[in-house]
Amino acid sequence: MKFLLVCSQGSPETTGNLGEFRIPELNSIAALFGFEINYPDPIDTTRPYMVIELAGEKEARLLGSRAISVKHIWEYWADARTYDDLHTIIKPRNDLYDPYTGPSTTWKFTVSGFARNINLVDQVAVINSFRYLGFQGDIKLKNPQCEVGVFEEYVRRTDKEKGRELNDMRWVWMGRKICDTKRNMIDVFDLKKRAYIGTTSMEAEVSLLMANQALAAPGKLIYDPFAGTGSMLLTSAAFGALTMGSDIDGRQMRGKKTNIGDSAAQYGIKDKIVDCVVFDVTQHPYRRGEIFDAIVTDPPYGVRAGAKRLGRKEKNGQPYVPKPVPGYENVYSHELPDYVPATLPWEMTEVIESLITYALFLLRPGGRLVFFLPTDNLHYSDIDIPVIPGMTLISNSSQDYGKWARRLITMEKSRSVSVEEEKGVEGLEGLDRGIRRLVLGESGGSGTSTPKEEGEKRPGHAGFRDRYFAHFEDPEAAVKSD
Amino acid sequence: MVRLLTQNLLSCPSTHCTYPSNFPLSFQDVETIEIVEAEYKEEFLRGFLNRLEWAALRKSAAELGNTDLPEESPDLAQPQDVSEEILKTLHHVLLEIQVKDGAMVCPSCKHVFQIKEGIPNMLLADHELRK
Numbered sequence: 207m208k209f210l211l212v213c214s215q216g217s218p219e220t221t222g223n224l225g226e227f228r229i230p231e232l233n234s235i236a237a238l239f240g241f242e243i244n245y246p247d248p249i250d251t252t253r254p255y256m257v258i259e260l261a262g263e264k265e266a267r268l269l270g271s272r273a274i275s276v277k278h279i280w281e282y283w284a285d286a287r288t289y290d291d292l293h294t295i296i297k298p299r300n301d302l303y304d305p306y307t308g309p310s311t312t313w314k315f316t317v318s319g320f321a322r323n324i325n326l327v328d329q330v331a332v333i334n335s336f337r338y339l340g341f342q343g344d345i346k347l348k349n350p351q352c353e354v355g356v357f358e359e360y361v362r363r364t365d366k367e368k369g370r371e372l373n374d375m376r377w378v379w380m381g382r383k384i385c386d387t388k389r390n391m392i393d394v395f396d397l398k399k400r401a402y403i404g405t406t407s408m409e410a411e412v413s414l415l416m417a418n419q420a421l422a423a424p425g426k427l428i429y430d431p432f433a434g435t436g437s438m439l440l441t442s443a444a445f446g447a448l449t450m451g452s453d454i455d456g457r458q459m460r461g462k463k464t465n466i467g468d469s470a471a472q473y474g475i476k477d478k479i480v481d482c483v484v485f486d487v488t489q490h491p492y493r494r495g496e497i498f499d500a501i502v503t504d505p506p507y508g509v510r511a512g513a514k515r516l517g518r519k520e521k522n523g524q525p526y527v528p529k530p531v532p533g534y535e536n537v538y539s540h541e542l543p544d545y546v547p548a549t550l551p552w553e554m555t556e557v558i559e560s561l562i563t564y565a566l567f568l569l570r571p572g573g574r575l576v577f578f579l580p581t582d583n584l585h586y587s588d589i590d591i592p593v594i595p596g597m598t599l600i601s602n603s604s605q606d607y608g609k610w611a612r613r614l615i616t617m618e619k620s621r622s623v624s625v626e627e628e629k630g631v632e633g634l635e636g637l638d639r640g641i642r643r644l645v646l647g648e649s650g651g652s653g654t655s656t657p658k659e660e661g662e663k664r665p666g667h668a669g670f671r672d673r674y675f676a677h678f679e680d681p682e683a684a685v686k687s688d
Numbered sequence: 689m690v691r692l693l694t695q696n697l698l699s700c701p702s703t704h705c706t707y708p709s710n711f712p713l714s715f716q717d718v719e720t721i722e723i724v725e726a727e728y729k730e731e732f733l734r735g736f737l738n739r740l741e742w743a744a745l746r747k748s749a750a751e752l753g754n755t756d757l758p759e760e761s762p763d764l765a766q767p768q769d770v771s772e773e774i775l776k777t778l779h780h781v782l783l784e785i786q787v788k789d790g791a792m793v794c795p796s797c798k799h800v801f802q803i804k805e806g807i808p809n810m811l812l813a814d815h816e817l818r819k
Contacts, residue, residue, distance in 0.1 A: 424729065424731060424732065425729070425731040425732045425735050426732075426735075427732070427736070448729070448732060450694065454811070456807055456809065459807060460804075460805060460807055477724070477725075477726035477727055477783070479689070480689065480691055480693055480694055480783070481689040481690060481691055481693075481694040481806075481807075482689065482806075482807050483694065483698075483807065483808050483810055484807060484808065484809045484810060484811060485701065485810035485811060486811065486812070489701050489811075489812055489817060489818060490701060491698045491699055491700065491701040491810050492697055492698065492699070493697060493698065493699035493707050493708075493710075493711050493741075494697075494707075494739070496739075497697060497739055516811060516812060516814075516817055517814070517817060518814050527815065528813065528814070528815050538813075540813030540814075540815075541800070543802060545813070547811050547812065547813055547814065548814060
């Protein structure tokens, strides 16, 4: 059965264009509920009206029960280049409208436009042109039994064209309303209204899309290893999952006057935030793998929050030996209650590789990893996403900021991979406690990426912090010739 | 927080320790425990059973003054057969008891992990890091 989706084309609160997020979201919701979704037309997410195929109205309502990038869902009636064509298609289709035109059925007719406001006079003219539908029942503006919608699609006018009378309708669509969606959650979770936020808090629309990508749902346990102010925990919990967060820095989770708990209470989900724990994810305390149904996170890019890990530069290759506090024989600084361990900068390529490999260990088979990868658009290419056996790439959606972008990556752990089977496989050795990595002394630990072989391509997220503060200038262009 | 659901999943991450001798972490110097009612989630609990360590949970609950759990665990491999009575007890023990201030100690290396305002600090000292 065909359905017409009226989709968002951006909202004032959200930065960057989210067109690439639409199809992955729809596919994720379909996967969550186990139904099939098909796209009969070529996909163009620059247009707000889209036809999809679902088994029936039940599936359409399930889609609506989670969709954020769609505004409302309609039973598809027709689409055409002009109103004349539309009438030619609709008039003989009594099967579509007769069931709703009886005297006891309340109804409503809406005419709206994309990139154009349809004034009331024109709206009435359109409604009158459909008089042949023969509605006999009472008009009911709020929750009628049948709402028919006609949508005029225009191309956005340039400033020169504004105000001119142009007969330039691009396309027209028609349908019968099935349901609204969860798009209003964007307003509920608006950062401006949230009890506790920080500079790194994820904007509401995107954190909701991430929760859908993660297949958050009641019965699931979802983890964020870079929890910060808890944005990802809140939206996954809002969809019914229990959530857990960790962070190497406890200050953002603890807050000062307010904290994550206050935001959770605001949304009525306080009992779904199970715990927040302070630790370095590469030195994590979990006693086993395959704990979580999903891992949803926005790793620190080194711009507003530096990625760091526990460690200290080794002196002369000698491991660190704790010494007693001067003047106290048996008291070591690391045993004092306010001890803050030494940390080292953690380079972006290592952060991402570690994240994916730890996800492989901590995720239940079939579980999803959803994270943002920041990239320098000049240097990005699809091969930058690390390929880790056992993790399949599901989607890669770019939120573009011009010279750089962040890409929402969704990966799924193969159902057939189990930690026991993987023991002895190179690369997963010691995964229960740590990932094999460069000796801290050798990597330089200065925040720059490890030097690559001549000719080997640097991924778009390598040394991201430095690229960001260099305004993504092309280094080649900046090199002076001697 | 620090709910027993979480504590049941945690062991000492120090390089000097290995599972199972680093589990469960013992509660120590617990100053504040809060009992906070939470909505009973049957589906979640049944699904979580295969990740639970029953004996450790019982031991840790007792350290916090709760002895509701029977010594013999139900067959955790058959979650659909576990009685609602047990599930409701598990719900209370796993999710409604919260340690606000205190510590968790590794039974093996004795590293003390402080819990402050419901958030445990599990950072390691340099000599404890796994490379």
